[in-house]
Amino acid sequence: MNGSSSEVLDFMRWFSALPYAHKVFVAGNHDACLYEAVIDGLDSNCHYLCNSSVEIDGVDVLITHAPPYGILDRDVSIHYGSNELLSRVTAVRPRKHLFGHIHKANGLEESGGIVFSNAAIMDEHYDMLREPHLIKL
Numbered sequence: 001m002n003g004s005s006s007e008v009l010d011f012m013r014w015f016s017a018l019p020y021a022h023k024v025f026v027a028g029n030h031d032a033c034l035y036e037a038v039i040d041g042l043d044s045n046c047h048y049l050c051n052s053s054v055e056i057d058g059v060d061v062l063i064t065h066a067p068p069y070g071i072l073d074r075d076v077s078i079h080y081g082s083n084e085l086l087s088r089v090t091a092v093r094p095r096k097h098l099f100g101h102i103h104k105a106n107g108l109e110e111s112g113g114i115v116f117s118n119a120a121i122m123d124e125h126y127d128m129l130r131e132p133h134l135i136k137l
Contacts, residue, residue, distance in 0.1 A: 004033065005033055008031070008033060008034060012039075012042070015046065016042065016043050016046055020045075021045060022045050022047070022056045022057075023045060023046045023047065024046075024047045024048075024049060024054065024056075024063055025046075025047070025048055025049070026048075026049050026050065026063055026064065026065050027048075027050060027065065028065050028100065028101070029065065029101065034048070034050070035050070036050065037050070049063060059095070059137050060094045060095045060096075061094055061095060061096045061097075061098060061137065062089065062092065062094040062096070062097045062098070063097075063098045063099070064085065064097070064098075064099045065099060065100060065101050066080075066081065066082055066085065066099060066101045066102075067080070067081040067082070067085070067099045067100075067101060067102055067105070067116070067118055068081050068082060068083075068085040068086035068089050068097070068099075068116075069081035069082055069083045069085070069086040070086065071086070071097075071109060071111065071116050072099075072102065072105040072106075072107050072109055072116055072117075072118035073102050073105055073118075074102070074104070074105050075102055075103070075104045075105065076104075080101070080102050081102075089114065090112070093112070093113070093114060094114060095113075095114065095115065095137075096114070096115045096116075096117065096135060096137070097114055097115070097116050097117070098117045098119060098135070099116075099117070099118060099119070100118060100119050100120040100121075101118075101120060102118060102120060103120045103122055103123055103124055104120075104123075104124075105118045105120065106118050106119070106120050106121065106129075106130050108133060108135075115135065117133050117135055119132060119133050
């Protein structure tokens with residue numbers, strides 16, 4: 001629930017070994033040990049984003065932990081997304097916006113020419129419920 005250093009190292013080994021040309025990750029709300037961390041030694045195709053960016057082949061994709069307000073952000077009758085993030089996404093207009101955080105709102109949605117993906121795959125008990133989304137760029 002708090003992302004220990006040993007769990008992070010285990011994740012890094014697994015993540016680095018994935019057979020993809022580029023790999024990008026952000027910390028979640030249980031990953032306190034990664035907040036503002038400087039991570040050295042990642043392969044050049046592995047990217048940790050924390051209030052930062054990386055350009056890969058010119059693709060316009062926004063990756064955040066939390067969703068924008070009103071888009072795949074609902075748990076029961078409450079919207080947990082950020083109004084500030086919604087304003088920014090609307091202004092920047094990325095082709096894709098990838099996020100998670102709201103476990104019950106997993107899904108894909110297109111709005112205003114932007115594909116939104118809530119990739120939360122676990123339920124509130126942290127049991128895996130869904131397969132990850134595959135989104136072609």
